[in-house]
Amino acid sequence: MADNLLTLSGVHTLIGPYHILQGVDLSVPEGGVTVLLGRNGAGKTTTLRTIMGLWTASQGEIRFDNHLITKLDTPEISRRGIAYVPEDMGIFTDLTVAENMMLAAASGPLDAKRLDWIKELFPPIGTFWGASAGTLSGGQKQMLSVARAIIEPRRLILVDEPTKGLAPAIIKAMTDALRELKETDTTILLVEQNFAMASTIGDTVAVMDDGRIIHSGAMSELVGDETLQEKLMGLSLEAHQ
Amino acid sequence: MSDTAIKPRMEKVPFKEQFFQKLPVLLVPLLALAGLVAIGNPASWLTLTVAGLAMGMMIFIMASGLTVVFGLMDVINFGHGAFVAVGAFVGFTVLAWLAGWTASPSVMLNLGAVLVAILAAMLVTGLLGYAFERVIVMPVYGQHLKQILVTMGGLIVAQQMIYVVWGPDELHLSRPEAFQGSIVFGEAAIEKYRLVAVGIGLALFLAMGHILKNTKVGLLVRAGVENGEMVESLGYRIRRLFLIVFMTGSALAGFGGVMWGLYQETITAHMGSEIMVLVFIVVIIGGLGSVEGCFIGAMLVGLLANYTAFLAPKVALISTIALMVVILMWRPQGLYPVVKAK
Numbered sequence: 001m002a003d004n005l006l007t008l009s010g011v012h013t014l015i016g017p018y019h020i021l022q023g024v025d026l027s028v029p030e031g032g033v034t035v036l037l038g039r040n041g042a043g044k045t046t047t048l049r050t051i052m053g054l055w056t057a058s059q060g061e062i063r064f065d066n067h068l069i070t071k072l073d074t075p076e077i078s079r080r081g082i083a084y085v086p087e088d089m090g091i092f093t094d095l096t097v098a099e100n101m102m103l104a105a106a107s108g109p110l111d112a113k114r115l116d117w118i119k120e121l122f123p124p125i126g127t128f129w130g131a132s133a134g135t136l137s138g139g140q141k142q143m144l145s146v147a148r149a150i151i152e153p154r155r156l157i158l159v160d161e162p163t164k165g166l167a168p169a170i171i172k173a174m175t176d177a178l179r180e181l182k183e184t185d186t187t188i189l190l191v192e193q194n195f196a197m198a199s200t201i202g203d204t205v206a207v208m209d210d211g212r213i214i215h216s217g218a219m220s221e222l223v224g225d226e227t228l229q230e231k232l233m234g235l236s237l238e239a240h241q
Numbered sequence: 242m243s244d245t246a247i248k249p250r251m252e253k254v255p256f257k258e259q260f261f262q263k264l265p266v267l268l269v270p271l272l273a274l275a276g277l278v279a280i281g282n283p284a285s286w287l288t289l290t291v292a293g294l295a296m297g298m299m300i301f302i303m304a305s306g307l308t309v310v311f312g313l314m315d316v317i318n319f320g321h322g323a324f325v326a327v328g329a330f331v332g333f334t335v336l337a338w339l340a341g342w343t344a345s346p347s348v349m350l351n352l353g354a355v356l357v358a359i360l361a362a363m364l365v366t367g368l369l370g371y372a373f374e375r376v377i378v379m380p381v382y383g384q385h386l387k388q389i390l391v392t393m394g395g396l397i398v399a400q401q402m403i404y405v406v407w408g409p410d411e412l413h414l415s416r417p418e419a420f421q422g423s424i425v426f427g428e429a430a431i432e433k434y435r436l437v438a439v440g441i442g443l444a445l446f447l448a449m450g451h452i453l454k455n456t457k458v459g460l461l462v463r464a465g466v467e468n469g470e471m472v473e474s475l476g477y478r479i480r481r482l483f484l485i486v487f488m489t490g491s492a493l494a495g496f497g498g499v500m501w502g503l504y505q506e507t508i509t510a511h512m513g514s515e516i517m518v519l520v521f522i523v524v525i526i527g528g529l530g531s532v533e534g535c536f537i538g539a540m541l542v543g544l545l546a547n548y549t550a551f552l553a554p555k556v557a558l559i560s561t562i563a564l565m566v567v568i569l570m571w572r573p574q575g576l577y578p579v580v581k582a583k
Contacts, residue, residue, distance in 0.1 A: 052474060078476035090471035092464040094579070103460050106476040148475075 005030040005156055005187050006051065011060035013043075013050045020046045022211035023060070028156070028204075033178065033188040035198040035219065037232075038208035044191040045087055047208070048158045051189075052084045053077045065155065078106070083149035087160040087191075091141045093134030097125060100133050104148035111152070118147045121177045139170035146174070150181060157181070160191045175201060199223050207232050265576040269540045276548040284428035289547045295435035297543025298442020299504060303497030304520045304527075304535050305449060306490025312466035312530020312579050314483050316378055317385055320392035321494055321520065322513025323399030327369060328362035328495025329502035329512060330407050333414050335361045343417040351417035355503070362499045363492035369399075370491025374484055396514060403510040411509040414502045438500055445493075446536050453532060462486060466530045466579050522565050528575025537576055538568075 006028040013021035021043050028034045038044050049055045051062055053074040062070045069077055078084070092100050102110060119126035122143040128136060133144060142162055149157050162178070163171045171194070179201050182188060192198040198205075202219035215222075215232060222228055273290055280286045307321045335358040336343055342354035377395045381387040416434055423430040453459035461482055465472045469479050494513075501516060502508040523542050527534025542561050549560040568576065 054470060054474070073478075074470075074473040075476050075478045078474055084474045086471070086474075090468055090474065092467050092471070094463055094467055095460065099460055099463075102457075103464055103472075104475055 003030050004028060005065060006189065007061075007063045008047070008051070009061045009063075011047075011050060011057045011062060013046055013055050014058050015046070015055060020211055021050060021057070024208075024211065024213055026206055026213055026216070028187060028189050030187055031185055032203035033182055033190055033201050034204045034206065035202035036189060036191045036206050036208060037193070037195065037198065040193075042208040043211040044208055045160055046211075048084065048086075048160050048189070048191060051077075051158060052082065081155035083154040083157045085145045085149045085157065085159040085162060087164065089141050089145040091133045091136075091144055093132065095133055096130055097128050097133050097136070097144060098130060100144060100148055101125070101151055104151045107152060114151065114153075118151065121180060122147050122173075139166050139173075142166060142170070142174065143177075146177065150186070154186060156187045156189065158189050158191075161193065162190070163192065163194050163197055171197060265534070265537050265572075268576075269537060269544070272541060272544050272548075276544065279548065279552055285551065287426065287429040288431055289551055290544065291431045291435050291439065293544035293547035294540060295432075295438040295442075295504070295543070296546060297540040298438050298446075299497055299500045300516070300519055300523050300542060301442055301536050301539035302445055302500060303494050303516065304523045304539060305445070305532055306493035307520060308524045308527060308530055308535045309462065309466075309532060310487055310490045311524065313462055313469070313486050314378075315383070316487075317388050318378070318392045319389055319517070320373060320377070320395035320399065321490075322515075322517040323373075323396045324366040324369060324491045324494035324513070325498040325501065325516060326403060326508070326510055326513035327399060328366045328498030329414070329508040330403055330412075330498075330510075331362040331365045331495065332358040332499030332502055333407075333412055333508055336414065336417075343415065346418055348419040351419040354417055355420075355499075359496050359499050362495040366495025366498070367488045367492035369495075370488040371484065373491065374487040378487070400510045400514070407510075409510070411507050414506055414508050416503050416506065420503070434503065438504065441500065445496075446532075449532055458482075458485075519561060522561050526565055526568050526575055528572075528578040530579035531575065531577035534575055534577035541568075 004027045006026075008024050008026040011021050011024040011026075012019070024043070024047055026036075026047070036044050036047065046055060050057050051064075051069075053069070053072055053076075057070050060070070061068060064077075064080060064082065067080070069080065072080075084090075092103070095103070101115070105111070124136070124140040124143055125147050128140065133141065136144060146159065146162060149159075159178070162174050166174065175197050178188060178190070182201065190198065190202070199219060199222075204217065205219045205222050206213050206216040208214065215228070222232075276290065277283070277286045280289065303321075303325055307318060310316055310318055310321075336354060339354040339357060342350040345351065373395055377391050378388070381391055420434040420437055423432050424436070425431075453463055461472060461477055461479075465479055465482060472482075473479050498513065501512070505512070519542060523535055523538040526538035526541065527536070541564060545560050545564050546557060549557040572578070
């Protein structure tokens, strides 16, 4: 088993009066894809936002590459090598596709070779390079959001429901892209409700409910164990089989 | 990408949609044309149009900082007028020190004196903006009601400080020799200072457009106006950007204060709070956070105020408010609404 790149130990997060995360213990091994499953409101997005520093954990520890990042601010967490693709994609719609990409290259100018690879991965990035990002379709915006996260080499990418509301052809393109990204030694923590898609690229899986991790292990174990799936079905998976 | 994926292609935006998007830009020439028809006399129209554009440019200089501060930081700064007034008084002091330059018939010396006054005003109000943001605004980020109260308080404190430093009386601010008088075009007399104001305002607008469009700081500001959280997630410290923008906005208000003071030739501690009514109207008309909208809004307010003052002086009192009402009925978010992430 690979070493853990990211570890959450007993993480609690409060948003106003709401106690959302109630002691999350999660390990993300280095390399490969860890899928975080769970029904709506289980705390998946809050987990990603807490890792990213957008919400502050009130208790517990978050370690990235063996360094404590619990109290660091979001820009510092990003600079340590974590990229975030939010559920709403976070596209700057008043900016062009090119400007979105330039801004994402926070450490310097765009790397031409890497950009060519991204344009191969997501052809609309090249096609609509000079167009306003606000004019893109939902699928194209999602591609831009992921492209922006990988324009610079990152050790960990947090991706929140990248296939939500997308057409099957775009979902397939997105799945292929994530699979290719996985081959580049980038670790991915993927929040996904589409189990059929998640099971094809996930190496490890964690299932959340009521702000806690209720199951974690190898994806192959979950895929091959119908009883375990049945047990977790009622919590999260049935709608997307 | 899979072979089954949808092949992307660029579609042309329909002409009707393009026209609707560009329509606000046409409002300024349309209003000028309507003014020509209503006034009838081309000479009077030219004089009023240049006066309106000059007034609009000066309001734009003061309002541009406020709109960017609101768009980026979501801060409603009712104290912005303090920077206008302080800028005017600093400009007054510097121009008094450089009386030899302003009284000289040399255009270069006159321009030099105004430039030094503007730079000094911008420096002082920029530093004042730093203190204002750290002490008054920073503790109330995200709390609009408190922002209104504390920034109003800051404005009152600044006005009292002006009384302490420069005294309670209104002061006369003379224009440099070369900016006095008018230039005659046919039958139209156009004040030289108004032409200078139009030139300076236009240069500032183009410079701001260039910075916002072509520099990384500009990109960050535009992105931050839309989604500050995402800018932070990309690794940028937006609080630092907030401070830079607030100081720049304050310095621009100081710049506008010098220009407005030279335009009115009289300055008072309350001049900032008086002009803020027009500044807020311009910011609202333009769309909160939009520099382009702010520029168009300022031109419309300047032209309309001058045309109505000539045609129907009593109507002039409500013309700018009426303009705001009409534009908000047409576009409730202003001419160029800035889409903010939820």
